[in-house]
Amino acid sequence: MLFLIIKRILLGLITLFIVSLITFVGTEILPGDACTTYLERQAFGEQLEACYRRLGLNVPAYERYVSWAANAIQGDFGYSLSGEMPIKEVLGPRIKNSLVLASAAIFIGIPIALILGIVTALWRDKLPDVAISTVTIFAMTIPEFISATLLILIIAIWLEWLPGIVIVPTDVSFLELLPNIILPVIAIAMIMTAHMARMVRSSVIQVMASEYVQMAILKGVPYWKMVFKHVLPNALLPAINVVALTIAWLLGGVVVTEVVFNYPGLGRLVIESISNRDLPTVQALAIILASIYVSINLLADLMTLMLNPRLKTLQIRK
Amino acid sequence: MTEIIQKVKNLSIGFKSKKGEEILILRNISTNIKKGETVGIVGESGSGKSTLALAMMGYVKHGLYTIGGECEFNSSNLLKMKNRDLEKIRGRKIAMIPQNAGQALTPNLKIGYQIDEALQLHSDLKEEEREKKISELLNKVRLPSPETIALRYPHELSGGQQQRVAVAMALAGTPDLLLLDEPTTGLDVTTQAHVLELLNFIAKDTGTSMVYVSHDLGAIAQVSDRIIVMYSGEIVLEGPSRDILKKPIHPYTYGLLKSIPKLSLAGLPQSMPGSQPQPGTMYRGCSFFDRCDFSEEKCKNNSPKLEYLEDLNTSVRCFNYKSLVNDSQVNQTVNKIKTSLQDKEILSLSEVSISYAKQKLLDQVLNRISDDNPTVKDININIKKGETIALVGESGSGKSTILKSIAGLLRTKGGIIKFDQNRNLSSDLKERDPNDLRIIQLIFQNPDESLNPNHTVEEIIAQPLKLYFGLKSDELKKNIIDLLQKVRLGEFYMSRYPRQLSGGEKQRVAVARAFAAKPDIILCDEVTSALDVSVQAAVLNLLQQLKEDFGTTYIFVSHDLAVVRAISDRVAVLYQGRLCEVGPSKDVYQFPSHPYTEVLLGAVLEPDPDIKPKLVAEDIVEEKPPQKGCSFQGRCSRILGDICKSEVPPWQITNSGNSIRCHIPLKELQKDQIN
Numbered sequence: 006m007l008f009l010i011i012k013r014i015l016l017g018l019i020t021l022f023i024v025s026l027i028t029f030v031g032t033e034i035l036p037g038d039a040c041t042t043y044l045e046r047q048a049f050g051e052q053l054e055a056c057y058r059r060l061g062l063n064v065p066a067y068e069r070y071v072s073w074a075a076n077a078i079q080g081d082f083g084y085s086l087s088g089e090m091p092i093k094e095v096l097g098p099r100i101k102n103s104l105v106l107a108s109a110a111i112f113i114g115i116p117i118a119l120i121l122g123i124v125t126a127l128w129r130d131k132l133p134d135v136a137i138s139t140v141t142i143f144a145m146t147i148p149e150f151i152s153a154t155l156l157i158l159i160i161a162i163w164l165e166w167l168p169g170i171v172i173v174p175t176d177v178s179f180l181e182l183l184p185n186i187i188l189p190v191i192a193i194a195m196i197m198t199a200h201m202a203r204m205v206r207s208s209v210i211q212v213m214a215s216e217y218v219q220m221a222i223l224k225g226v227p228y229w230k231m232v233f234k235h236v237l238p239n240a241l242l243p244a245i246n247v248v249a250l251t252i253a254w255l256l257g258g259v260v261v262t263e264v265v266f267n268y269p270g271l272g273r274l275v276i277e278s279i280s281n282r283d284l285p286t287v288q289a290l291a292i293i294l295a296s297i298y299v300s301i302n303l304l305a306d307l308m309t310l311m312l313n314p315r316l317k318t319l320q321i322r323k
Numbered sequence: 324m325t326e327i328i329q330k331v332k333n334l335s336i337g338f339k340s341k342k343g344e345e346i347l348i349l350r351n352i353s354t355n356i357k358k359g360e361t362v363g364i365v366g367e368s369g370s371g372k373s374t375l376a377l378a379m380m381g382y383v384k385h386g387l388y389t390i391g392g393e394c395e396f397n398s399s400n401l402l403k404m405k406n407r408d409l410e411k412i413r414g415r416k417i418a419m420i421p422q423n424a425g426q427a428l429t430p431n432l433k434i435g436y437q438i439d440e441a442l443q444l445h446s447d448l449k450e451e452e453r454e455k456k457i458s459e460l461l462n463k464v465r466l467p468s469p470e471t472i473a474l475r476y477p478h479e480l481s482g483g484q485q486q487r488v489a490v491a492m493a494l495a496g497t498p499d500l501l502l503l504d505e506p507t508t509g510l511d512v513t514t515q516a517h518v519l520e521l522l523n524f525i526a527k528d529t530g531t532s533m534v535y536v537s538h539d540l541g542a543i544a545q546v547s548d549r550i551i552v553m554y555s556g557e558i559v560l561e562g563p564s565r566d567i568l569k570k571p572i573h574p575y576t577y578g579l580l581k582s583i584p585k586l587s588l589a590g591l592p593q594s595m596p597g598s599q600p601q602p603g604t605m606y607r608g609c610s611f612f613d614r615c616d617f618s619e620e621k622c623k624n625n626s627p628k629l630e631y632l633e634d635l636n637t638s639v640r641c642f643n644y645k646s647l648v649n650d651s652q653v654n655q656t657v658n659k660i661k662t663s664l665q666d667k668e669i670l671s672l673s674e675v676s677i678s679y680a681k682q683k684l685l686d687q688v689l690n691r692i693s694d695d696n697p698t699v700k701d702i703n704i705n706i707k708k709g710e711t712i713a714l715v716g717e718s719g720s721g722k723s724t725i726l727k728s729i730a731g732l733l734r735t736k737g738g739i740i741k742f743d744q745n746r747n748l749s750s751d752l753k754e755r756d757p758n759d760l761r762i763i764q765l766i767f768q769n770p771d772e773s774l775n776p777n778h779t780v781e782e783i784i785a786q787p788l789k790l791y792f793g794l795k796s797d798e799l800k801k802n803i804i805d806l807l808q809k810v811r812l813g814e815f816y817m818s819r820y821p822r823q824l825s826g827g828e829k830q831r832v833a834v835a836r837a838f839a840a841k842p843d844i845i846l847c848d849e850v851t852s853a854l855d856v857s858v859q860a861a862v863l864n865l866l867q868q869l870k871e872d873f874g875t876t877y878i879f880v881s882h883d884l885a886v887v888r889a890i891s892d893r894v895a896v897l898y899q900g901r902l903c904e905v906g907p908s909k910d911v912y913q914f915p916s917h918p919y920t921e922v923l924l925g926a927v928l929e930p931d932p933d934i935k936p937k938l939v940a941e942d943i944v945e946e947k948p949p950q951k952g953c954s955f956q957g958r959c960s961r962i963l964g965d966i967c968k969s970e971v972p973p974w975q976i977t978n979s980g981n982s983i984r985c986h987i988p989l990k991e992l993q994k995d996q997i998n
Contacts, residue, residue, distance in 0.1 A: 214385065216426040223380055223421075224492065225414030225444050228406065234440075238431045314431055314476045 010307065017299040021292065025077070028291040029070050032284045038062060060084075073288070082289035085278075092289045095274070100293075103270035105179065106186055106193070106263075107255035114194040115201065115248060119241075122205025126240075127232065129210060137202070144199035153192040153265040160188060170267040189266045193259050197251055204247050205240070212240040242313055249305030253298045328500050328532050329356040329379055329417075334392035334402075336374055336383060337602075346603040348374050348387060350556045356500065361526055361533040363547030363564065365540055367599055367855035368826070371556040373422075376502045376536045378402065380417050381409050396500075415445040418493035422505040424485035428477035435473030438492050445496035460491040464521060482718075483514035490521065494529075501533045507542055511717040512882060516926035516936040519545050538855065540583060541928030544568055545936070552576050555600055555610040558629055562637030565932050572647045573639050574617045582860035584889035586912060586927055591867055591889050594860035598825045609641070614857075617643045665708040668744050669876050670729070670844055675702040675738030677721070677728055677900075696950055697736050699724050699900035701971075708843075711870065711877040713891035713908070715884060715923065719945075721900030722880045726846050729878065730765050731755050742843075761791045764842040768849035770829035774821040780807070780832050781817040787839040806835040809872075810865060827858035831865065838869060847879045851886060863890055884927050888912055896920050898955050899948035906981030916983045916992045919955045953986065961987060 040056035041048040048056075057063040061072075076083065082092035121141065125134040144152075161169030171185040212218060213236060221235045260272035267273075271290065278286035331354050337347040349371045356362055356379075366372045377384065378394050381401030393400040396412065404412075413419075421427035428437060435457055442453045461469035464487040477485060486506060493501055503522070507515040523546055526533055535546050543550060543564075550567040552560040552575065560573040571577045578595040585592075597614040600606065608623045609615070615622065622642060629640045635648075678697035699721040706712050714722040727733040729740060731752040740748045742762065749755055764787075767773035774783055784803045788794045794802055804814050810831040821829055830850065837845050847866070851859040867890060870877060881887050887894060887908070894911045896904040896919060904917040915921045918939075925937035940958040948954050952968040959967065963986050972986045977993075985992065 216421060216423060217429040219382075220419070220421055220427040220489075221429065223377075223382060223413050223419040224441055225410045225412070225496070226440065227410055227444075234432065235429045239429070314478075 009310070013303055013306065017303055020299050021295055024295040025074060025288075025292055026070075028288050029066075029073070032288060033066055035284075038284070077289070077292060082292075083285045085283055085286045092286050095286065096271075096289065096293070099269060099271050099274050102182070102268070103256060103272070105182060106189060106259070106268065106270055107252065109186060109190045110193045110197060110255055111252060113190065114198045114251075117194070118198040118201035119205055119244075121198070121202040123209055123232075123237070125202065125206045126209030126213065129213075138206070141199040141202050144195045145203065147196075148261075149192055149196055149259070150261050150265055152195055153189070153262055156188050156192055157265075171269065173269070186268070189259075189262050189268050192262050192266075193255065197255070201244070201247060201251060205244055208243055209236060209240040212236050215239075238312075242309060245309050245312075246302075246305050249301045253301040256297045256301075257294045325360075326358040327355045328358050328396070330393075330395040331355070331375070331379065332393050332395065334375070334378060334394060335390040336371075336378060336387055337390050338387050340603060344603070345390065347390070348556055348602055349378070351392070352558055353392075354551060354558065354561065356532055356534060358499075358532055359530050360548045361535060361546050363543035363550045364534060364536045364553060365538065365543050365550060366553035367538055367857065369555075369599055369602065370553040372536045372538075372553050373504050375553070376419075376504050376534055379500075379502055379534060380413055380419060382413075410444075414441055414493075414498070415496040416498055417500045417502065418496055418498035420486075420489050420493045420501060420503045420506045423509055424489040425477065425482060425509070427489060428485060430477055432476075433473065434475050434477065434480070434488050437477075438473070438488070438495055441492050441495035456495070460494055461488070463494065463525075464488070464491045466491075482510055483518065486510060486514075486518055487521070490518075490525070494525065497529070498531060501531050503533060503535045503537075505537050505539075506535075508537065508539065512884065512928075513717060513922060513926040513938075513940070515542065516928065516938055519928070520936075520938060522546060539928070540568070540580065540856070540930035544930045544932050545928055552579075556602065557610060557640060558638070559611065559640045560637070561629075562635065562639075566635065566637060568930055568932060570648075572635070572637065572644045573641050574615045574643070574647065575611050577647060578614070578616070579857055580930060582857050583930055584860070584863075584883075584885040585929060586885050586888055586924065589888060589909065589912075591864050592860045594864050595857040596861070598827055598855075598858055601825075617641075617646055619643065665874075667708045668705050669708040669710075669742065670878075671705040671739075671741045671744070672702050672725075672729070673739050673741070675725070675728065675740065676700040676736045677724055677733060678736045679724075696948060697900070698948070699728075700948070701901060702738065703902070704895060704905065706844075706876060706878065708876055709870075709874050710893060711879055711891045712893045712895060713879040713881060713887040714895050714897060715881060715887055716897035717882065717923075719899070720897040722897050723848055724900070725897075726765075726848055726878065726880050729844075730763055730846055731760070757791065761787075761840045762843045763846065764837040764840050764844070765846045765848065766830075766833050766837050766850050769853045770821070770826065770833045771853075773833055774829060776821055778820075779817065780812075780819050780821075780824075783821075783832060784835050784839050787836060791840050802839070806839055809838065809869065810835045825858075826854050827861060830854060830858075830862055834862070834865065834869070838873065838875075841873075842875065844876045844878065847877055847881075849881055850879075852881070852883065859886070866890065884923060885929075896923070899945060901948065901954035902984060903955060904981065904983045906977070906983075907979065910977070910979045910981040914977075914981070914993055916977070916981065916989070917955075917985055918959050918961045918987075922958070922960075953984075963987060 040053055040060065040062060044052055044056060061069065073083065080093060084090065085092045085095050121137050125137050128134045157169040160166050167187055168185055169188070173181060173185060218231065218235055221231045226235065257271065260276060262268070263270045263272040264276060271294070274286070275290050278290065331352055334349055334352040335347055336349040337345055340346050352375060364372045364375060374384070374387065379401070381394065381404055383389055383402070389402050394402050396417065401409065401412070428434070438457050438460060439453055442448055442456055448456060457473055458469040461472055466472050466484060466487050472480070472484070477488070480488065506522070507518050510518060519542060522533070525531065526546070533546070535543060537543050547564045550562065550564045551558055552567065552573065554575050560567060560571065560576050567576060568580070571580055582592050582595055595614050600610060606612065608625055609618070609627055612618050612622045619642065627640050627642050629638050631638045676697045677699040680697070702725060704712070714725060716722050724733065728735050728750050731748070731750060733750070735750040740750060742748050742759070748759055781803055784806055785799055788799055788802050803817060807814060807816055812828065812831055812835070816828070821832070824832065851862055854862060863886065866877070869875065879887065879891055891908050894906065894908045895902055896911070896917060898919050903919045904911060911920060912924070915924050922940045925939050928936055940960050945957050949956055952970055953959070953972045956962060956967045966986050972984045975983050975985065975989050977983065977989060983989070983992065
């Protein structure tokens with residue numbers, strides 16, 4: 006078991022290394038660089054040379070990669086070009102904001118998704134299922150920029166209940182941020198909940214059709230006891246991985262929603278730094294997002310392993 | 324008159340097709356189950372036997388519904404009962420033992436909990452008493468060390484053990500009626516015999532009534548007092564077990580009994596033409612009309628009623644049963660197989676060993692396999708051209724493993740596989756050239772999985788023709804039609820998809836695909852075990868015919884010893900990946916000499932209530948072959964002592980050319996068996 010965990014962590018680290026290489030090489034081969042963008046028309050001669058020296062761009066690429074990687078491991082991603090401030094400081098509040106948004110969506114979305122999924126599966130083809138399934142499929146198919154815009158139109162502009170876009174400094178306190186996140190959370194939770202509810206539904210239906218559930222019924226196990234003891238533990242195991250992917254997707258910044266609502270999270274930062282050619286920030290973001298994906302998936306795999314007696318003994322026996 | 328426990332009255336169950344038609348799975352079934360009796364319900368897949376058993380518990384599967392009739396238990400109709408009331412009957416009054424215990428035990432709950440759950444629901448015992456009861460129950464179904472078993476998860480037990488747990492779980496509620504749905508179908512012959520013996524013991528011990536559902540007349544014969552034969556959703560014959568098996572007066576049962584291969588008879592049984600009509604097929608007359616040898620004009624348009632014959636205590640659904648009453652002793656005639664054996668050796672395996680052990684990193688780097696106790700070891704077999712050799716043994720005996728290595732699907736650890744006396748075949752598929760691949764073809768157990776569901780029959784058979792012979796357009800088509808005719812399928816099958824074919828037809832397509840490559844050797848991996856008995860005989864006859872036409876060599880793997888007896892020239896008995904006995908099938912079956920062969924043959928169930936299985940050895944499951952000595956030492960009832968545990972037994976050869984690998988001297992081996 007321990008061996009397996011170590012192996013998985015090592016694999017994750019290798020993934021991160023490859024991601025860092027790809028982003029580094031990618032930013033290298035793009036025409037132009039930070040200095041030409043920063044200096045714009047003055048990008049020649051003395052000034053350009055000075056800029057290269059200041060940013061350390063005058064040494065060969067591999068040397069820059071090594072020193073960048075060494076610093077990145079310690080959490081130092083260098084300086085952002087546009088703001089001329091340490092990337093660490095740029096990222097900090099953004100990560101916090103994205104976390105707030107993501108956790109709100111998770112705490113609201115996942116329980117609702119589970120309940121909807123289970124209800125639709127247990128009342129399969131009956132009224133609750135037909136009604137909820139129609140709504141979820143609808144919510145799933147509408148692109149988030151449309152649902153977000155509609156939300157702004159109805160709730161912010163017509164009803165004037167909540168602010169339509171987020172106009173706060175990046176580093177506001179949590180309480181000040183709260184009213185601003187309600188609409189973005191609804192927009193994200195809608196699409197996420199719909200996806201997960203469909204997943205849970207099909208998983209529960211599959212288990213309900215299994216021979217062991219039929220056996221439990223024929224053994225005289227009362228309905229709800231059967232659902233909680235025999236169905237749900239087996240149906241929700243495969244859901245863990247989907248939940249993990251959703252969480253990673255949320256943390257990684259829900260780009261479109263953040264842009265529509267002007268929300269100061271990681272997703273918008275990605276867009277901003279790409280359009281500003283702020284390559285050090287892009288690199289830092291790529292690495293951070295990759296680490297989020299890798300670590301959350303690792304956690305999900307380990308959880309599945311712990312909860313599934315079948316896999317657990319298999320691993321121990323090996 | 325004995326008390327009636329369950330009364331099924333005019334029961335019809337069915338479903339609505341997409342066009343809105345009502346399609347019947349069960350048609351107007353009526354029967355009574357009496358207290359203390361065991362009733363066998365026999366029929367092929369799709370005959371509605373499982374649906375009937377489930378209805379007896381008031382359970383109708385999702386998608387099906389009750390069209391009419393009732394299942395009466397304690398004078399109330401189970402099919403109209405509320406779930407809350409059913410919960411008090413299911414498990415307590417009527418319990419079910421499922422077909423596939425491995426699938427029917429909830430994977431995330433421990434064995435002990437699952438039995439405890441039944442006890443909590445259906446008894447007033449307190450916690451400590453329940454704990455004691457769990458051990459008692461597990462003991463009763465003869466599971467070793469109940470306390471440890473109770474703490475295990477279902478997947479940690481073998482198939483036989485899982486089935487026993489399911490029996491224990493059913494007994495927990497001390498039911499009056501036990502329903503058994505193919506309870507031994509997935510088990511090895513020896514385990515099956517043991518489980519049946521256990522069920523017989525429980526029936527006697529507790530006086531429980533049993534309904535035993537199976538397609539296997541051999542198993543039914545061992546347990547039941549009365550037999551109900553079902554065909555296409557109807558009861559076609561019902562009566563005392565002995566009469567039905569010895570003198571069946573319905574043509575379907577008669578044909579069915581004739582198509583079952585028997586241990587005592589070499590040669591292929593006669594097959595019944597055609598297959599059971601699919602639910603929803605329209606016919607006006609008798610459902611068996613198409614396949615019946617005794618049919619007349621009136622059978623085509625009039626459907627016979629189930630008629631009760633007082634003097635025979637039997638009900639039969641046939642206009643012509645009288646022609647069978649006087650002369651219905653099943654005189655089985657077999658088509659003797661012609662051996663097309665030639666002297667030339669076509670395939671030889673020498674010192675072949677195969678390992679499944681996970682390779683250490685160093686060995687992976689050096690591309691070698693090191694395992695001092697491999698799964699399969701010391702396999703030496705020379706196969707002659709035109710021979711049919713069968714590999715038999717229980718699951719885990721390595722028979723399919725050897726087949727895979729011959730096909731090149733599994734790398735061997737050591738040894739040589741030679742084709743045609745001079746050509747070495749690499750066990751690595753990548754190192755075989757196209758011709759090496761062509762000469763050996765495989766037919767798999769389950770045609771549902773071996774045929775691509777998105778290809779038509781034409782595309783399936785065209786593939787080897789294009790690949791090996793580069794055939795195109797007209798010539799390709801001509802060859803496909805030719806092959807289809809050889810497997811007795813019409814040209815119109817070309818455009819069909821596998822899902823539009825019956826099980827037997829699918830297997831014929833798989834046979835045609837194998838023959839399309841014009842192979843020298845065909846490997847048959849349990850080719851008939853997914854098929855119904857009446858279809859099985861037809862496929863076996865077809866394989867034999869094709870072999871005589873093409874001079875092909877078959878390597879036939881099967882767990883069914885009667886089938887092997889019917890088709891093979893020579894038999895190799897395997898235990899734990901080691902050969903025990905190799906010899907002409909005539910001799911292996913007549914003088915079963917190796918102790919393991921004796922065990923296997925003793926456990927075979929014949930559809931005859933007078934032939935009881937002989938249970939010689941325990942049905943323990945061994946996980947790994949022993950490091951030293953004879954592979955069968957762990958279960959052998961005739962073990963000599965230390966020599967069996969320390970030394971690999973020598974090959975001894977009898978006068979008839981039968982090789983036996985045992986320490987017991989030949990004379991003693993033969994003497995004991997004659998007694």
